[in-house]
Amino acid sequence: SQKIEQNSEALNIQEGKTATLTCNYTNYSPAYLQWYRQDPGRGPVFLLLIRENEKEKRKERLKVTFDTTLKQSLFHITASQPADSATYLCAPHNNDMRFGAGTRLTVKP
């Protein structure tokens, strides 16, 4: 069956460092992969979408990679700030979007 794994339930880093979150998937070949941010008590907020024919995408301090051979996406936040603290969800998908369990990122001042 299809499986999505975000291999860190929680990640703590120091302000100014680069946060790297990992998303692995098995038993399917998604055409799209999306990353979302979710704050407590709120709905997920879209960050980036990358397609299977794209290796990398950037948006301001965010960078996403999509390796269809390794079946993995890496999500980077450079120059991290305490305001980046949140849960980050990955969603590799075709027609129906399914989410990983999320990684809770805490950026300490």
Place this chain on the structure above:
Amino acid sequence: DTAVSQTPKYLVTQMGNDKSIKCEQNLGHDTMYWYKQDSKKFLKIMFSYNNKELIINETVPNRFSPKSPDKAHLNLHINSLELGDSAVYFCASSRALSRSDYGYTFGSGTRLTVV
């Protein structure tokens, strides 16, 4: 202007009751969705509607029924509520991803508590 709005934000009800959650989007999106987020924070898709046609129907109990009166609305009706239905329900909408680099827009959620 709120892009995807859900009502109510909180809903407390007794077992066995029937309730509805409403969702409206003003983005002109093609497809709308309902997701359930349980106590372990895991988001699971329940339904999606594209142009008033159901295109995904996950293995949810048939006590749950989506109703879409038009492209901008997707309501969720739940019959005979059970304790296990307690969760946060999110509505979302999107354009066709083949034509957009933008993902889904989510509402702020409805916290349903069944007592």
